[in-house]
Amino acid sequence: MSFPRPLRRSVSLSPARTLRLVVLGQSAVGKTALTVRFITRRFIGDYDPTLEMIYRHVAVIDGEMVHFEILDTAGQEEDSLQIEEKIKWGDGFAVVYSVTDRCSFDEVMRLCFLINHLHASPKRSGGAEQPPVVIVGNKKDLQFDRMVSTEDGENLSKALKLPFYEISTRDSYEEPVAVFSSLYQELLRQGHFSPGSFKRRTVSKLMEKIPKMQASSTLNSVGRSLSFNSFRDYIPEPLGLLSSSETVNKPWKKGSRCSIPAESTTCSLLSKVPSHPRPDISTSLGQPIPGGGKSTRPDFRCTLSP
Numbered sequence: 583m584s585f586p587r588p589l590r591r592s593v594s595l596s597p598a599r600t601l602r603l604v605v606l607g608q609s610a611v612g613k614t615a616l617t618v619r620f621i622t623r624r625f626i627g628d629y630d631p632t633l634e635m636i637y638r639h640v641a642v643i644d645g646e647m648v649h650f651e652i653l654d655t656a657g658q659e660e661d662s663l664q665i666e667e668k669i670k671w672g673d674g675f676a677v678v679y680s681v682t683d684r685c686s687f688d689e690v691m692r693l694c695f696l697i698n699h700l701h702a703s704p705k706r707s708g709g710a711e712q713p714p715v716v717i718v719g720n721k722k723d724l725q726f727d728r729m730v731s732t733e734d735g736e737n738l739s740k741a742l743k744l745p746f747y748e749i750s751t752r753d754s755y756e757e758p759v760a761v762f763s764s765l766y767q768e769l770l771r772q773g774h775f776s777p778g779s780f781k782r783r784t785v786s787k788l789m790e791k792i793p794k795m796q797a798s799s800t801l802n803s804v805g806r807s808l809s810f811n812s813f814r815d816y817i818p819e820p821l822g823l824l825s826s827s828e829t830v831n832k833p834w835k836k837g838s839r840c841s842i843p844a845e846s847t848t849c850s851l852l853s854k855v856p857s858h859p860r861p862d863i864s865t866s867l868g869q870p871i872p873g874g875g876k877s878t879r880p881d882f883r884c885t886l887s888p
């Protein structure tokens with residue numbers, strides 16, 4: 583009597599290490615869409631301003647099971663300490679801009695310097711190695727609204743020596759996957775998963791307040807169309823029951839718009855990293871970045887306060 587042969591497992595059974603990724607960038611560049619596309623394969627076209635959230639997701643990359651914790655940040659922070667805390671929390675970073683929004687592109691450099699400033703340390707594996715960061719130019723499908731050329735993105739990537747992806751989260755699932763996979767690969771290369779590379783993870787009060795969602799189990803099994811409201815359903819009570827007016831005052835509320843100029847609320851961060859060497863991108867990009875990455879966007883936005 584013959585028995586069926588056991589199925590061969592292609593996925594490694596070695597204990598998976600959690601990878602903490604932070605998705606950064608200005609408001610409305612597509613951070614949530616990118617994150618949700620990666621973990622659900624779906625593109626969410628339209629939804630209300632979302633809550634800041636940590637998505638827990640398990641993916642198989644190159645036959646390895648990888649546990650992701652992805653922090654989808656607010657495009658607009660209440661103060662610089664909060665964004666610093668979130669950057670300190672992460673292992674790898676996707677800094678997103680929209681090719682239709684020049685100001686969001688200008689913001690990339692500032693965020694990259696802040697990440698390097700907060701994470702560059704001789705204790706990192708590989709000595710002087712910088713933390714894994716990818717620059718993501720999103721919404722490339724909106725060709726007629728384009729304000730940032732592919733060349734601009736490539737030049738910035740060369741100047742900062744960081745990988746660059748120009749993608750359409752709307753049109754492609756593979757492109758968002760490539761973004762997150764490349765961060766995983768870079769962390770792998772830097773020895774993040776090697777024995778002894780565990781860093782002691784202290785979680786601040788701020789990070790504890792950010793709701794967490796087990797994305798892989800809930801989103802795949804429910805089988806209903808995804809909208810912002812369906813995400814909200816997954817937020818554990820009492821957070822999921824808050825009305826929009828109540829959520830505005832929460833520290834993890836994503837940015838909302840009001841009538842205070844962006845520069846007054848967002849551009850203080852880089853002043854905290856004045857000593858970091860900055861490449862002369864005015865020559866390498868062929869086009870100066872106004873104010874060294876300072877916001878020039880004509881519209882106004884800030885985070886609503888009580």
Ligand SMILES: Nc1nc2c(ncn2[C@@H]2O[C@H](COP(=O)(O)OP(=O)(O)OP(=O)(O)O)[C@@H](O)[C@H]2O)c(=O)[nH]1
Pocket residue numbers: 607608609610611612613614615616626627628629631632655656657658720721722723724749750751752753836837
């Ligand atoms: N055409 C197009 N629209 C996109 C793409 N990615 C996101 N969007 C749209 O851009 C808008 C903003 O997307 P979000 O994912 O909410 O952007 P966000 O960066 O998370 O914004 P905040 O929550 O304000 O920080 C939504 O209407 C999305 O549907 C894309 O690749 N192409």
